[in-house]
Amino acid sequence: MTVEYSDSAKTRVKEYLLAVRDRLKASESVDAQEVVNDLREHIERELSGLSQPVSEADVNAVLDRLGPPEQVVDEGDMSWWRKMILRLRRGPEDWRLAYLSLGVLIAGVFLARAGILLGIIASFLLSRAALAVGREPDPPAKRWLIYPSLIIVYSLIAFIGLLWPALAVGGCIGDTIGRRGSALYKSPLFDSDGLGTVLVILGGGGMALAVWWAILWRLGRRYPLLVQVLFRPFADRWTGRLFGKVVLGVWAITIVLIAITVLLWIST
């Protein structure tokens, strides 16, 4: 029983047996080398009746019946740290990336300031790569590995992207009110206990926010895929409906604020 392999078929068998042996080494209840020898013998027995040299397709047919390495070896026999090392070394790729993502994030925390920033960016990219190659939906264990950096970066993007008009306009109004020569500074509305100042800043900031969010909402409704891709996997079911209600709420609050401010101005 001598089997002659094509180059690719030989590589395929070698890689398969190596992967099985790596997994078996982590299992204490079996003799890894014994099983690998048995599997090699099994493969050769199956291939011996075929025309030689055997092709990679012939080998794949046999290996398909044997099952993938992760199915051949029961992970229940392994300790958690062995499973982790194994996943880092031999994948599946999405798990390897997930472990790397959390590892890089933790390493970044222990480094200097620039290290934290670099760690977050690198971890975020690894998490997105893990999402890209992973099967959906991600199992809960993997979410713990890839979500931390995603949540940090998405929160930053959302915070800056959503609130910058309110901060900018509110800040400008505050500066203008504070400038001694300005008309707003001279207005009696701002001589009181500061309520008028707060109302004008909130009203101006709210108006800027309402306009900006309405633009974002329209864009999000028109290009939902953009939002889904940008905030994957948290916005996978994004349709814009809920955000539309929030935008309406912001408009309502802003109008009320402006109305109160105008009334207050008139009364003073």
Added chain:
Amino acid sequence: MNDPFLTNWVTQLRKGILEFCVLKVLEDASVYGYDIVRQLRTLDVLVISEGTIYPILSRLRKEGLVKTYLEESPEGPARKYYQLTSRGKDMLGEMGRVWTSMTQGVENAPGMKGKPS
């Protein structure tokens, strides 16, 4: 069968029964390892991946339930045969009794009679 709970349940169920079946194949005679797989591959409900049988054989050998020996083959290299040890025979007897009482118990359990799903 995408639900992780169901997948785990089926895996555990299959694992125990498959070990029992491997011992059962060896009940009456020594069998060449490859032939054990060939005999069991017909049970496609149990043997989803043929490769799972070899780790089971190794575990049973380490547990002292089976032993191996090499025998010359006219077709090529010596073949490894598996046979039950005396402990393996005792264990198979015990497992057979447990299996019978379990299957009968489940069949007679409240809610199971006459209710094929």
